[in-house]
Amino acid sequence: xxxxxxxxxxxxxxxxxxxxxxxxxxxxxxxxxxxxxxxxxxxxxxxxxxxxxxxxxxxxxxxxxxxxxxxxxxxxxxxxxxxxxxxxxxxxxxxxxxxxxxxxxxxxxxxxxxxxxxxxxxxxxxxxxxxxxxxxxxxxx
Numbered sequence: 001x002x003x004x005x006x007x008x009x010x011x012x013x014x015x016x017x018x019x020x021x022x023x024x025x026x027x028x029x030x031x032x033x034x035x036x037x038x039x040x041x042x043x044x045x046x047x048x049x050x051x052x053x054x055x056x057x058x059x060x061x062x063x064x065x066x067x068x069x070x071x072x073x074x075x076x077x078x079x080x081x082x083x084x085x086x087x088x089x090x091x092x093x094x095x096x097x098x099x100x101x102x103x104x105x106x107x108x109x110x111x112x113x114x115x116x117x118x119x120x121x122x123x124x125x126x127x128x129x130x131x132x133x134x135x136x137x138x139x140x141x
Contacts (some may be wrong), residue, residue: 028057029108033083034065046072050096059108061094072097074127077115097127 030049034042042065049058050072061073064081073094083089093115095108116122 025055026057027055028059028106030058030061032061032063032065034063037065039068042067043070046070046094049073050098052096052098052102057106058096059099059106060111062091063094064089064091066092067094074125076112076125076128079115095128100128 032045037045042063046061046067047070048054049061052058062079062081064083067073067075074097075092075094077093079091079093081089081091093111095112096102099107113122116124
């Protein structure tokens with residue numbers, strides 16, 4: 001339901017039908033304790049977060065579960081987190097695939113420098129090295 005409300009907001013509506021502001025639109029960083037999320041929910045979440053019209057300020061997702069294959073978010077690293085059930089849970093860090101096309105103030109530079117740089121040398125994941133329109137999705141078999 002919140003995705004539909006976010007889409008209505010992105011299409012020009014300032015508020016929801018009842019006049020209240022749509023929550024989540026201004027989110028920049030998201031943590032998902034996604035250990036119980038199925039692939040359908042993870043793909044839906046990636047699709048929504050990667051849509052700049054829905055979440056214009058979104059910069060980074062930290063997910064305890066790896067995202068299934070999808071074209072909207074690209075993994076840039078991993079971090080170790082302490083959870084109540086695991087003292088060293090591995091979480092994946094994702095950014096939108098169109099990150100380099102977004103304004104400079106929308107870039108998670110501290111996180112990117114920590115995850116992508118070592119010894120003064122930085123590398124971009126392949127998903128960020130090519131323009132989005134140059135990648136051709138293959139049909140599912």
